[in-house]
Amino acid sequence: MDAAFWHERWQRGEIGFHKASTNPLLQRWWPRLGVDAEAPVWVPLCGKSLDLIWLRSQGHPVRGVELARSALESFSDEHGLDVQWQTEGEFEVAEGAGFTLYCGDVFALRPEHLQGIGAIYDRAALIALPPEMRARYVAHQRALLPAGWRLLLVTLDYPQEQRPGPPFSVSDAEVRQLYAGCSIEVLEEKDVLADHKVFASQGMRSLTERVYLIAD
Numbered sequence: 240m241d242a243a244f245w246h247e248r249w250q251r252g253e254i255g256f257h258k259a260s261t262n263p264l265l266q267r268w269w270p271r272l273g274v275d276a277e278a279p280v281w282v283p284l285c286g287k288s289l290d291l292i293w294l295r296s297q298g299h300p301v302r303g304v305e306l307a308r309s310a311l312e313s314f315s316d317e318h319g320l321d322v323q324w325q326t327e328g329e330f331e332v333a334e335g336a337g338f339t340l341y342c343g344d345v346f347a348l349r350p351e352h353l354q355g356i357g358a359i360y361d362r363a364a365l366i367a368l369p370p371e372m373r374a375r376y377v378a379h380q381r382a383l384l385p386a387g388w389r390l391l392l393v394t395l396d397y398p399q400e401q402r403p404g405p406p407f408s409v410s411d412a413e414v415r416q417l418y419a420g421c422s423i424e425v426l427e428e429k430d431v432l433a434d435h436k437v438f439a440s441q442g443m444r445s446l447t448e449r450v451y452l453i454a455d
């Protein structure tokens with residue numbers, strides 16, 4: 240999944256991952272992180288998710304990273320947000336209304352971008368990446384984050400041979416390996432194949448969604 244793949248998806252409007260409402264799992268489980276409303280939240284691979292708006296409505300300053308500038312422009316336009324764009328090193332940055340949105344590659348992030356982050360929301364980010372990139376993605380962010388972070392992670396788990404990603408299957412064992420040394424709690428786990436008829440029509444026979452609370 241290189242940058243060209245994602246730019247093309249956004250250009251063609253093939254963004255089935257984008258949901259028209261806030262993720263109910265975020266609303267249900269976010270309070271379990273127990274983070275202060277003023278704590279800045281980090282949303283990797285954020286797209287133009289409405290979850291960013293919900294997190295902001297809880298009081299959090301919201302920081303995200305996204306490859307596609309068009310996604311971030313749509314986000315600010317669709318919500319009437321007054322953001323200013325500037326160039327900071329390798330990133331173009333949209334800033335305003337409590338948001339700091341970095342347009343660029345997650346792997347180009349440096350410690351200063353994640354300074355002060357206490358909480359992270361990862362939905363359709365880890366599972367958007369193929370196996371070899373997932374290990375790099377987690378290791379890179381773990382190396383940058385200040386100690387004491389808490390992460391709400393949503394994964395999908397299915398027999399990978401039944402359908403190519405993205406979204407990729409991420410097993411519970413892989414999550415435990417990627418976040419070895421952290422405290423890992425499964426908050427919710429259920430079969431959601433009935434909610435993904437397209438995947439079923441593509442040959443998928445089971446699909447488990449898991450919500451994790453992971454703490455450094």
Ligand SMILES: C[S@@+](CC[C@H](N)C(=O)[O-])C[C@H]1O[C@@H](n2cnc3c(N)ncnc32)[C@H](O)[C@@H]1O
Nearest residue numbers: 245256284285286288305306344345362363367
């Ligand atoms: C499956 S989408 C999920 C978006 C969002 N989390 C949501 O829930 O709607 C994955 C997003 O990650 C972005 N992306 C992929 N690789 C990236 C990278 N290396 N750095 C930054 N963003 C990336 C894509 O452009 C895409 O918008």
